[in-house]
Amino acid sequence: MKAITILGSTGSIGRNVLEVISQFPEKFKVVGLTSNRRVDILIEQIRKFKPQFVAIGERKEAEYLKKTFPSLKIEAGEEGIEKVAGQKADLVVVSIVGMAGLKPTLSAIRTGNDIALANKEILVAGGEVFMQEIKRAGIKLFPLDSEHCAIFQILERFSPKALKKVIITASGGPFYNLSREELATITSKDALKHPVWKMGRKITIDSATLMNKGFEVITAHWLFGIDWNRIEVVIHPEAIVHAMVEMIDGTSLAFISPPDMKLPIQFILTYPERVPSPCSLAISEFNKLSFFPPDEKKFPALRLSREAGEKGGTYPATLNASNEVAVEAFLEGKIGFHSIWEICDEVLSRHQPCLNPGWKEILSADSWAREVTRKIVENYAKVFSPT
Ligand code: MG
Numbered sequence: 001m002k003a004i005t006i007l008g009s010t011g012s013i014g015r016n017v018l019e020v021i022s023q024f025p026e027k028f029k030v031v032g033l034t035s036n037r038r039v040d041i042l043i044e045q046i047r048k049f050k051p052q053f054v055a056i057g058e059r060k061e062a063e064y065l066k067k068t069f070p071s072l073k074i075e076a077g078e079e080g081i082e083k084v085a086g087q088k089a090d091l092v093v094v095s096i097v098g099m100a101g102l103k104p105t106l107s108a109i110r111t112g113n114d115i116a117l118a119n120k121e122i123l124v125a126g127g128e129v130f131m132q133e134i135k136r137a138g139i140k141l142f143p144l145d146s147e148h149c150a151i152f153q154i155l156e157r158f159s160p161k162a163l164k165k166v167i168i169t170a171s172g173g174p175f176y177n178l179s180r181e182e183l184a185t186i187t188s189k190d191a192l193k194h195p196v197w198k199m200g201r202k203i204t205i206d207s208a209t210l211m212n213k214g215f216e217v218i219t220a221h222w223l224f225g226i227d228w229n230r231i232e233v234v235i236h237p238e239a240i241v242h243a244m245v246e247m248i249d250g251t252s253l254a255f256i257s258p259p260d261m262k263l264p265i266q267f268i269l270t271y272p273e274r275v276p277s278p279c280s281l282a283i284s285e286f287n288k289l290s291f292f293p294p295d296e297k298k299f300p301a302l303r304l305s306r307e308a309g310e311k312g313g314t315y316p317a318t319l320n321a322s323n324e325v326a327v328e329a330f331l332e333g334k335i336g337f338h339s340i341w342e343i344c345d346e347v348l349s350r351h352q353p354c355l356n357p358g359w360k361e362i363l364s365a366d367s368w369a370r371e372v373t374r375k376i377v378e379n380y381a382k383v384f385s386p387t
Helices: 010-023 039-049 059-068 078-083 098-111 121-139 146-155 199-210 211-224 262-270 303-309 315-331 335-352 359-383
Strands: 002-007 028-035 053-056 075-078 091-095 112-117 140-145 163-170 233-235 240-247 252-256
Touching: 002 010, 002 078, 002 098, 010 028, 010 262, 028 039, 028 078, 039 053, 039 059, 039 359, 053 163, 059 078, 059 163, 075 078, 075 233, 078 098, 078 359, 091 098, 098 112, 098 121, 098 240, 098 315, 098 335, 098 359, 112 199, 112 303, 121 211, 121 315, 121 359, 140 211, 146 163, 146 211, 146 233, 146 240, 146 252, 146 262, 146 335, 146 359, 163 211, 199 211, 199 233, 199 315, 211 233, 211 335, 262 335, 303 335, 335 359
Parallel strands: 002 028, 002 091, 028 053, 053 075, 091 112, 112 140, 163 233
Antiparallel strands: 163 240, 240 252
């Protein structure tokens, strides 16, 4: 039996992971569960999966949990989540959103647990240092992102020397065909409806701005050690092809599957075994698959990410932090959709980078960027009127 801990078990990915686990009760046991604050869902999960270790971010919810489960040890706050992450497990799934996932993930890595990483912010902000941590700990890192899991499965079969380039597909999100003027009037309610994937709030907005795709370029660079100029993005609205890899001999491999996160989750959980799943793809239904280059003028987030990634140092951490704050402000109705990348661009242009950062410098760039972004958001909010 594989012992699994899920950090962020009440979010979209976490719940999908538990669904896959419940299909194979003979294969997995849940060691630890953590949630930031969704206590009701967490209670149901504890009843069903009987973890040994539980943590909840919000301290007052911890009191309620302790009363509900008097014999269970309940940890609270950030340190509590870190403690559960650091318990021995065969695999720790990291589905905490944003930089809040950093410390618990490091704690899991330093214990020697293998990691399934659904969080991309950590890898965007500190890719180089993060990969050094993985190497030092000698653990396995599985990318829990549909595109990267696809690339992982293709590259497993080939020598890195055979690789020419990788192509990451993007559905384009809900607004790809809108004009610049129409984009300006989008509200958070419009943006939370993704045409293909059902996901958490932050990643849904990141998909709509294409920042998510930009971040995936950065994470692909670090995960697979591929040069920036050998990573391409292509818009593919049907989201059936998740990634393609071109070999030096001119042959390309496309990774095709239904757009369902349970597939990459099952692949990683049962790795290296393959087991049956109810998912299946009727290829004949997809008589039209389209691919076209992204419009980086209309969606500059892609360009911003690539530039921040290539410049390196603390630039990606700055972009990531600024984006987290700007997306939150957009969700709160304080700024318009455009303003997300405009603000990020402004923060990046003010940044004094550290070129060879460790975690300390990355975290200090992160807090600097959050503070500056909040100030700029307040100025934007004064003149913003939602339409
Ligand atoms: Mg993805």
